[in-house]
Amino acid sequence: VHVVWKAGGDHASSIDKKYLGGKKAPGLGGAGTLLHREQEDYLVHRNSHSGSSKLISANKHDDLKEALNNKGPGNDHMESFTQACMGRGKTESPFSVSGTLTQVLNLGMIAEYLNTDLKFDRKTQKFIGNKVANTLLSGPAPRKEWADHYKLA
Known part of the structure; x- marks a missing residue:
């Protein structure tokens, strides 16, 4: 891609x-x-x-x-999330999609912040040849109970 x-x-x-x-x-x-x-x-x-x-x-x-002709979801993102938190169904934007999308957005924001072209290796989940970008990608360590949610897809 x-x-x-x-x-x-x-x-x-x-x-x-x-x-x-x-x-x-x-x-x-x-x-x-x-x-x-x-x-x-x-x-x-x-x-x-x-x-x-x-x-x-x-x-x-x-x-x-x-x-x-797909009509799309019945609720907006916020309403869908709120209803799911209340035990009334599932989110219409599942984490399996939104998590990966958020990661792509973060890669783009790092490239924009550094104002440079970057190459990302999906296997190693690191930028190729840019230590500063990899430092930004890592960020601070997550809390123990959230660690599984911080793994790249």
Whole structure:
């Protein structure tokens, strides 16, 4: 997986014309994620937080129409978490997903903080050739009862 992390007002994403089929490019807003498939047949735009995902493609909408009609969760993140804490169901953003996503966000924040390109080795769970980045990745030792939650996925 190749990740390009961009943050700030001067790093707005743009959409290549090949994905638009002659249509006007949609507004991407000021935050979110733009996922590029290796096959270059479509993009997925995910707004920040509670927004729904959007498919951007010149010709894939009909093929993926059913998947695009997904209504999504009934509760927002905070309500889902609160209800789960009260024993009323499970969170709609399980830790198996949100934990890994948070780790990716932290990797991006370290790269942004150091203002440099970084390479991360998933096997060793360390940055390659950057001791400062690895120090930031480690942080202080967690409390004993939380140690299992601090392991990288």
